[in-house]
Amino acid sequence: MQTPSVKLLLVYPDFTESDTPRKHSGGNYSEGLASISAVLKKAGVGVSLLHLLYEHDKDQFLEKLKGYDFDLIGFSVRTTAFEYVKKLAGWAKEATGKFLFCGGYHPTLVPDEVLAADGVDAVCIGEGEYPVLELCQRFWQKDEDFYRIQSFHFKTPEGGVIRNPVRPMLENLDELPIPDFDLFDFDNLTASKTGSALVMMSRGCLFSCTYCGNSQFRNVYPNRKRYARFRSFENSLLYLKTLLQKHPYIQFLNFRDAIFNMYDDWFYGFMEVYKKEIGLPFTCNLRLDIMTEETVRVMKEAGCYLIDVGVESGDEEIRHKYLKRMMTDEQMIHAFSWFHKYGITSLTYNIVGLPFEDLHKALKTIKLNVKLNPDKVIPNIFYPYPMTILADIARKAGFVPDVIEPGTKVPLKQEQFPEHEVLFASYYFLTFLRLYRFAGKLPGALGRGFSRMCDGVFVGRLTPRKALVKLYEGADKCNKGLRRTVSKRLPGVYMWLRRRRNKIAAA
Incomplete structure (x- = not known):
């Protein structure tokens, strides 16, 4: 045309x-x-x-x-x-x-x-x-x-x-031009202000976690079997070098691919050329049940300083039956021992407010994180994204209202896990994580007693959870404001703190 x-x-x-x-x-x-x-x-x-x-x-x-x-x-x-x-x-x-x-x-x-x-x-x-x-x-x-x-x-x-029918997806990502980074006010993006850039070498995902849209996005295409695709090594390097030429201040790369280690051949080959041609510290998402100690060692040598991992739930019944994530607690514990061995900062994503969950099951997620001992932990509240399998399960169980109003913090309405309890579990997730870690450092019976006391506070009937939720929300608002101010007005201090937190040596 x-x-x-x-x-x-x-x-x-x-x-x-x-x-x-x-x-x-x-x-x-x-x-x-x-x-x-x-x-x-x-x-x-x-x-x-x-x-x-x-x-x-x-x-x-x-x-x-x-x-x-x-x-x-x-x-x-x-x-x-x-x-x-x-x-x-x-x-x-x-x-x-x-x-x-x-x-x-x-x-x-x-x-x-x-x-x-x-x-x-x-x-x-x-x-x-x-x-x-x-x-x-x-x-x-x-x-x-x-x-x-x-x-x-x-x-x-x-x-x-x-x-109209959906056209087949483009199977060879190298046929696409390099993204138009200039579309954005790139130098003033949130990531750019801290010397970082979000990048993607792939599209799609091999897996079908029930809470994720990928399992349904795949199904709209006639060539759905080719849904998970990566750029070639050469094209990936061209992408990264183009970005870095335009914005040479970038010091960190954040690979936002769904699963960075989906394909062994691509992963190990790319890590080798990345180490030689780019070499910047980077973060990425990994899938624990398809990784080995060799995966972690190679990433460390290539410059990985932070690994993101989806733990989601510490309750194996929920994780296996409803999330369709078949990894075991033992697999996760082994993987995190490798992160610690090679000195890579680890971050876990966790979900509370899942269908059929309650305070006791949410507590299992906290306790699994204690065993994993990640450096960073992010708790999220479940959202029933349309057409996902888990949203359908929640809807059939009567947990999803007809309309989820904008700004709703807890979308599911579950009698056994009311809104204020979900918010309490989310807001105080890190607090109890620290308490259980402290309990683990105490000797014998003293540690076990302190841990049981924490159990009682988390799930006990007398805990004033509604009041604690309001207290948290007020403090969190002040904390976020301070963090935004530091990153905006003192970016040098922010980046120094970031390097220190993630154990990255100065260039």
């Missing part, structure tokens, strides 16, 4: 409930948007980004919109921001009348729900680079087959809906 002289505005709502209108820089890099932009710009499409760092009211949003020249507007939509995007889409359509579409995880999982929103003309399902390019080309040409673009669902002028 001929090069289109069309302009696309991408809108990226990128904030949490705690972000305020005082936030004028920062935010997160989006690999998906950068990749779409690279493909479109290569074909001559004009692309700009409205990166929203806090929730705007109507006047604020429309004032921002006036600063852009565009023919089409595309919204990146995550599940927890959908209610807000619906408002933005309505305002944008009312003010501009421009063709408006949505893409991302939420439209891929529940396209009909997104397409039904006022102002939305179409939704893109799955990877968007080439479907969006075709949309721009046909829009510019006023092509009569405009409504027949694969991977798009459209509202028609007559009020109907056209649902």
Whole structure:
């Protein structure tokens, strides 16, 4: 097709409930948007980004919109921001009348729900680079087959809906241009301010954890068996060298691939070339049940300073029966012993508020972390993402309300695990982790007695959990404000503390 002289505005709502209108820089890099932009710009499409760092009211949003020249507007939509995007889409359509579409995880999982929103003309399902390019080309040409673009669902002028099949995903990631890092105000991203960059060498995941959307994203494609893909070594190095040439201050790389050690051949080969050609300290996500001590040793030699691992639940019944994560406690303990042996900082992700969980089962997750002894621990509250297997299990059990309001902290409504108990378990997860670690250092009976006392406080009926939740929320607000101030106004101090915390030697 001929090069289109069309302009696309991408809108990226990128904030949490705690972000305020005082936030004028920062935010997160989006690999998906950068990749779409690279493909479109290569074909001559004009692309700009409205990166929203806090929730705007109507006047604020429309004032921002006036600063852009565009023919089409595309919204990146995550599940927890959908209610807000619906408002933005309505305002944008009312003010501009421009063709408006949505893409991302939420439209891929529940396209009909997104397409039904006022102002939305179409939704893109799955990877968007080439479907969006075709949309721009046909829009510019006023092509009569405009409504027949694969991977798009459209509202028609007559009020109907056209649902086109999803095109096969691109199996060779090397065919994509290097992402358009310049789409973002890259130097002012949150990660950039601390000398870090988020990068991805792959797409997809081999595994089917029930709480994760990957198991359902895979199923939208006709060539789903090729869902988990990596760039070649050469293309991966080109990606990284392009980024570092543009932003030479980057000192840390954060690989955001779903599972960095999915394929042994790729993993060991890439670690070797990375060590020789890049050599920067890096972090990544690992899957414990497919790793060995050799995995950890090789990563350490290549510069890995932090490994992220999903523990999720310390209750084996929940982990195996409901999460479909078949790793055992013993496998995890062995893996963490290797992290400690090679001096790599470890971080665990944990979930509380899972279907059929209660305080006693949540406590098992804390105690498993005590045995693993990670350097960092992140507790998250379960969210039933649409179309995931675990969300369906929770819905059939009657735990999911008809509407989850924006800002809801505990989405599931479970009689055996009420909201204030889930918040207590999440907020005081680290506190009890430290207490149990302290108990382990005490001699014999004294340690066991202190541990039993902690059990009683965590699950006991007399513990004032509602009051403790309110106390935590107030203190946390002050702490986050202080951390943001230090990273913004004293980035040198922040980076020194980061190196010290992660045991990284100065360059």
